[in-house]
Amino acid sequence: MKNPFSINSKIEICKNGECFLNARRVELLIKVHEYGSINGASRALKMSYQQAWHFLKHMNGLSPLPLVSISRGGVSGGGAAITDYGLKVIEEYKQISETMNEFTTEQSTKIEFCNF
Amino acid sequence: MKNPFSINSKIEICKNGECFLNARRVELLIKVHEYGSINGASRALKMSYQQAWHFLKHMNGLSPLPLVSISRGGVSGGGAAITDYGLKVIEEYKQISETMNEFTTEQSTKIEFCNF
DNA sequence: TAGCGATATTCATTTTTGTGAATAACCACA
DNA sequence: TGTGGTTATTCACAAAAATGAATATCGCTA
Numbered sequence: 001m002k003n004p005f006s007i008n009s010k011i012e013i014c015k016n017g018e019c020f021l022n023a024r025r026v027e028l029l030i031k032v033h034e035y036g037s038i039n040g041a042s043r044a045l046k047m048s049y050q051q052a053w054h055f056l057k058h059m060n061g062l063s064p065l066p067l068v069s070i071s072r073g074g075v076s077g078g079g080a081a082i083t084d085y086g087l088k089v090i091e092e093y094k095q096i097s098e099t100m101n102e103f104t105t106e107q108s109t110k111i112e113f114c115n116f
Numbered sequence: 117m118k119n120p121f122s123i124n125s126k127i128e129i130c131k132n133g134e135c136f137l138n139a140r141r142v143e144l145l146i147k148v149h150e151y152g153s154i155n156g157a158s159r160a161l162k163m164s165y166q167q168a169w170h171f172l173k174h175m176n177g178l179s180p181l182p183l184v185s186i187s188r189g190g191v192s193g194g195g196a197a198i199t200d201y202g203l204k205v206i207e208e209y210k211q212i213s214e215t216m217n218e219f220t221t222e223q224s225t226k227i228e229f230c231n232f
Numbered sequence: 233t234a235g236c237g238a239t240a241t242t243c244a245t246t247t248t249t250g251t252g253a254a255t256a257a258c259c260a261c262a
Numbered sequence: 263t264g265t266g267g268t269t270a271t272t273c274a275c276a277a278a279a280a281t282g283a284a285t286a287t288c289g290c291t292a
Binding site for chain 1: 125129180181201215216228232
Binding site: 153154155165166169186187188189190191192193194195196 | 266267268269270271272
């Protein structure tokens, strides 16, 4: 008999009790890296520009080094670029996330209260 | 140097993509067991009666066996009691939760992007 | 110096979520 | 048959979160 229950763990990486990283925020960082702008990333994620902007500002504020560097004006109007440090953070988040998922999947198989 | 980042994992136990158990819901079950009524439990948790009632109904619906048995009328007006099966579920959730917490705490110590 | 395309910022509105209040229904017991 | 204390249910309203729209700002470039 298949276990109909699964453990779903949503991880956040926090600092001072505030959310620094979660799945959505990392997704945003990745899209910013892909599009080179907050605008493009927010549209791609169907997220409002304000929310994307707020998340990025908040993440940068909590981070020991900037994750994203933002510029205004200029030839292309400006844009946003993920820093080398930001790229490292993204990669490490992915690793942690995968490790956690493996563990929760393993734990899911041990649930006993489904045997009724 | 102390790592200022911590991993905060919120686990849900799901069935068919729906939330069956989480920290708040188990807390509710425990209070119902303590007070013997939905009313008492919801007040103790500063949760509206409707929400408590909704959670309990939903949990019972997803569960292979009832977690809580509810009665109306009678000498004391009625009440709610956690079943033996419900008690088992609570205990198992606590165990899973503790196991997950230990693992996330351990993972927290391995975060590298704080070293800057 | 005007235009472009992006960021920055504000605000009213919408959407979502939760709550309080009111009321009906239930049923053992006096 | 009435009382008491709970569950059951509905609904309008409140609080919170998210959004759309509008506008200002920036700085390179033609």
